[in-house]
Amino acid sequence: MTRDAATRDRLITAASRLFGKEGYRRVTVREICREAKANVAAVNYHFGDKLGLYREVVDQAIAVIRSGAAAAREGGAGLPAEDRLRHYVHAWLTQLLGGADTHAWIHGIMSHEMSEPTPQAPRIGREAIRPRIEYLSAIIAEILECPVTDPRVRRGTMAVQSHCLWYGRLPRIQAFARAAFPDWPNELADGLAPLADYIAEFSLAGIRLRTPTVGG
Amino acid sequence: MTRDAATRDRLITAASRLFGKEGYRRVTVREICREAKANVAAVNYHFGDKLGLYREVVDQAIAVIRSGAAAAREGGAGLPAEDRLRHYVHAWLTQLLGGADTHAWIHGIMSHEMSEPTPQAPRIGREAIRPRIEYLSAIIAEILECPVTDPRVRRGTMAVQSHCLWYGRLPRIQAFARAAFPDWPNELADGLAPLADYIAEFSLAGIRLRTPTVGG
DNA sequence: TTCGCGGTAAAACAATCGTTTAATACTAGC
DNA sequence: GCTAGTATTAAACGATTGTTTTACCGCGAA
Numbered sequence: 001m002t003r004d005a006a007t008r009d010r011l012i013t014a015a016s017r018l019f020g021k022e023g024y025r026r027v028t029v030r031e032i033c034r035e036a037k038a039n040v041a042a043v044n045y046h047f048g049d050k051l052g053l054y055r056e057v058v059d060q061a062i063a064v065i066r067s068g069a070a071a072a073r074e075g076g077a078g079l080p081a082e083d084r085l086r087h088y089v090h091a092w093l094t095q096l097l098g099g100a101d102t103h104a105w106i107h108g109i110m111s112h113e114m115s116e117p118t119p120q121a122p123r124i125g126r127e128a129i130r131p132r133i134e135y136l137s138a139i140i141a142e143i144l145e146c147p148v149t150d151p152r153v154r155r156g157t158m159a160v161q162s163h164c165l166w167y168g169r170l171p172r173i174q175a176f177a178r179a180a181f182p183d184w185p186n187e188l189a190d191g192l193a194p195l196a197d198y199i200a201e202f203s204l205a206g207i208r209l210r211t212p213t214v215g216g
Numbered sequence: 217m218t219r220d221a222a223t224r225d226r227l228i229t230a231a232s233r234l235f236g237k238e239g240y241r242r243v244t245v246r247e248i249c250r251e252a253k254a255n256v257a258a259v260n261y262h263f264g265d266k267l268g269l270y271r272e273v274v275d276q277a278i279a280v281i282r283s284g285a286a287a288a289r290e291g292g293a294g295l296p297a298e299d300r301l302r303h304y305v306h307a308w309l310t311q312l313l314g315g316a317d318t319h320a321w322i323h324g325i326m327s328h329e330m331s332e333p334t335p336q337a338p339r340i341g342r343e344a345i346r347p348r349i350e351y352l353s354a355i356i357a358e359i360l361e362c363p364v365t366d367p368r369v370r371r372g373t374m375a376v377q378s379h380c381l382w383y384g385r386l387p388r389i390q391a392f393a394r395a396a397f398p399d400w401p402n403e404l405a406d407g408l409a410p411l412a413d414y415i416a417e418f419s420l421a422g423i424r425l426r427t428p429t430v431g432g
Numbered sequence: 433t434t435c436g437c438g439g440t441a442a443a444a445c446a447a448t449c450g451t452t453t454a455a456t457a458c459t460a461g462c
Numbered sequence: 463g464c465t466a467g468t469a470t471t472a473a474a475c476g477a478t479t480g481t482t483t484t485a486c487c488g489c490g491a492a
Contacts, residue, residue: 125395166378179341
């Protein structure tokens with residue numbers, strides 16, 4: 001690895017952490033370079049411009065997400081649909097909240113892309129979110145014994161998605177909650193297994209409803 | 217109403233819309249003044265600084281939210297707990313997605329405060345979110361026939377909250393979804409009643425689970 | 433009228449942003 | 463050991479940000 005690649009890597013590492021934490025817009029090039037111990041011009045030299053660096057970070061994020069989705073797919077192979085959903089929720093929450101060495105920055109980027117999209121947003125939708133949605137939809141369609149085009153499949157998928165992504169922003173949510181309720185407990189005090197179980201069972205109960213969704 | 221109050225109001229109106237759409241940070245003072253047809257110095261003259269204007273906008277947002285929560289409380293008075301939850305979901309989604317004359321900007325502000333907090337975030341937590349959480353928690357505790365301090369109440373509340381807030385960002389979500397699936401349908405094609413019903417029934421099914429949440 | 437004052441306007445302020453420049457330090461190839 | 467090309471550095475650039483300044487306008491009171 002040449003000197004070049006070293007600072008290149010340091011820049012990507014720092015940028016990943018910062019972009020994940022604060023979003024593309026809020027992070028400054030100077031901040032990245034300070035953390036990477038590189039000169040201010042390093043970003044433009046190695047990546048053309050700030051968006052070029054971000055594009056590279058998004059590349060890595062997409063790759064990790066896809067491999068994670070593939071792992072979840074393989075890990076659940078052969079299991080009945082409901083167990084595959086339980087497995088999926090577990091795997092995703094682990095990826096989201098798994099600890100210090102986790103890829104939390106990735107979902108930080110996706111979360112920020114949701115509230116403040118960059119030119120990379122469509123790519124993230126196509127290459128990172130789509131495989132997830134397709135996998136989850138197939139599980140739910142199997143549970144409901146209906147085609148994946150059924151509206152209930154889409155809504156059930158959104159329900160699981162929203163629940164998991166909500167807890168993916170747990171630190172921020174708890175900061176808010178503790179402003180309102182000072183003794184709000186730490187949801188992960190007993191690890192994330194109880195939480196993942198709750199989300200899975202809660203979702204399964206809702207998905208299993210076969211009644212048409214019109215009216216009360 | 218003096219000339220002064222007129223531009224003051226125009227500034228608040230423009231700022232509410234823009235802050236709700238883009239968040240505090242991303243909106244510029246010049247942008248607000250251009251939309252309000254006021255001079256660039258008007259913000260500093262009337263509100264001290266940009267944050268003072270934002271504080272005033274947040275004041276109004278909190279007032280509207282609290283009155284909305286009070287209306288939902290009264291509208292559901294006397295009903296059984298499950299119907300109160302259905303009513304609550306309906307009312308909230310209406311406020312979130314009700315149309316052009318709605319207060320969507322309010323939840324835009326809250327959504328942005330979640331991913332990019334400002335100094336106003338704790339106040340929003342205390343004065344806007346807390347009453348909501350307390351009301352919803354009381355409903356769920358009644359359904360579960362348990363004290364509001366039970367962890368299942370908190371998790372059930374978060375489940376409803378996450379589901380509703382997810383659809384509160386429906387426009388952005390659909391933009392993302394259509395990048396991945398070009399023919400993603402419009403969830404509100406038949407109005408928001410079917411969607412609200414789905415969310416309510418989905419949530420009730422999950423909440424009704426009495427089984428302890430540990431293990432599978 | 434003249435004065436005082438709240439409101440508005442144009443211009444400029446300092447700070448910060450992403451980016452560029454020009455010079456220097458380093459390394460590989462002959 | 464010299465050269466060519468790459469990587470790094472300090473400094474500055476132009477654009478944009480929130481804010482301040484200064485002058486001006488309109489209008490009721492003395």
